[in-house]
Amino acid sequence: MAVDGLPDPKRHAICRKCMQWFDRTAGDLIWPPVNGLMSFVRVRAGKIADADKLMQFWCTGCQQRQAERNRKSKISAVIAIAVVAVVGAALWYTGTLAEIMRGFSPR
Secondary structure (H helix, E strand, C coil), X not given: CEXXXXXXXXXXXXXXXXXXXXXXXXXXXXXXXXXCHHHHHHHXXXXXXXXXXXXXXXXXXXXXXXXXXXXXXXXXXXXXXXXXXXHHHHHHHHCHHHHHHHHHCCC
């Protein structure tokens, strides 16, 4: 539950995702999510160096929404790979794949 009124920085923390103040027990300090190469390097270096100051406070609601988003994107990736595999197998079985690949070869 977000804090109403003026927050006390000693008792409350600001969620880095939704930017609202919460009681410190309403969330956790977590490593920021990895979205690319630079954030991966930053988080990995922070974990190796035990740099706890890089950790961010996220409320429970934002953590749950992020986990749901990650789950949906992983399921979508698995479905996409399965579709590509099925189409590739169908093209290979019918012999169309070899004709397509011959079209890419230099003459």
